[in-house]
Amino acid sequence: MKRQKDTRQDSYFKKAKEENYPARSVYKLQEINKKYRLVKPGDFILDIGCAPGSWMIYLSEKVGRKGKVIGVDIVDLKIPLKENMKFIKGDIKELVNNFEEKFDMIVSDAAPGTSGVHFVDVAKSLELGKAALDIVKQSLKPRGIFICKIFEGEGTAEFLKEIKTLFISVKSFRPSAVRKYSREFYLFYLIAKVFKNE
Numbered sequence: 001m002k003r004q005k006d007t008r009q010d011s012y013f014k015k016a017k018e019e020n021y022p023a024r025s026v027y028k029l030q031e032i033n034k035k036y037r038l039v040k041p042g043d044f045i046l047d048i049g050c051a052p053g054s055w056m057i058y059l060s061e062k063v064g065r066k067g068k069v070i071g072v073d074i075v076d077l078k079i080p081l082k083e084n085m086k087f088i089k090g091d092i093k094e095l096v097n098n099f100e101e102k103f104d105m106i107v108s109d110a111a112p113g114t115s116g117v118h119f120v121d122v123a124k125s126l127e128l129g130k131a132a133l134d135i136v137k138q139s140l141k142p143r144g145i146f147i148c149k150i151f152e153g154e155g156t157a158e159f160l161k162e163i164k165t166l167f168i169s170v171k172s173f174r175p176s177a178v179r180k181y182s183r184e185f186y187l188f189y190l191i192a193k194v195f196k197n198e
């Protein structure tokens with residue numbers, strides 16, 4: 001079957017180029033933040049799977065000079081670091097006990113390199129989500145916020161169930177900037193607010 005052309009994909013791609021973001025994924029975060037009003041000036045944020053860096057640019061602008069954004073990825077950023085940004089190159093699965101300070105917000109847009117085998121790719125995505133959640137348990141401030149990208153499939157329901165035990169409000173949201181035809185995955189974001197950890 002011939003793949004339908006996703007015109008929104010082209011328009012987000014062009015917009016990102018025009019606005020100097022290295023990736024179109026910034027518009028997903030922008031849409032999430034416009035809907036749920038999550039990022040505040042002065043926030044201290046961990047951005048998991050941050051490369052090439054468009055979420056970091058957006059977050060650093062929103063938190064301002066008094067805030068800070070720490071990004072982690074296994075590959076390098078494609079943006080210059082601003083004063084309120086820091087980058088750690090590494091695998092999120094190995095960084096659970098690495099953070100001394102606590103974050104107001106932890107966001108994960110991390111995605112595995114895909115194999116095309118659906119259950120394998122869903123499992124790899126879930127593994128990244130679980131690693132992010134391990135960091136949340138260690139390093140998110142009480143009442144903090146967690147945003148996590150998920151490929152729906154086996155294990156997702158249990159993951160969501162666990163998150164619901166840790167936060168007061170958990171919503172699933174699929175921004176319109178998510179590519180419609182590019183993957184076979186149903187991809188969405190979990191927006192978890194008010195971390196219950198004392």
Ligand SMILES: C[S@@+](CC[C@H](N)C(=O)[O-])C[C@H]1O[C@@H](n2cnc3c(N)ncnc32)[C@H](O)[C@@H]1O
Nearest residue numbers: 049051052053054055073074091092109110111
């Ligand atoms: C969709 S991209 C993120 C785009 C980013 N939010 C932006 O706006 O520029 C997903 C990222 O997850 C990263 N990633 C995959 N596995 C990872 C891991 N184990 N640890 C850290 N980052 C990982 C990839 O290298 C990739 O850069």
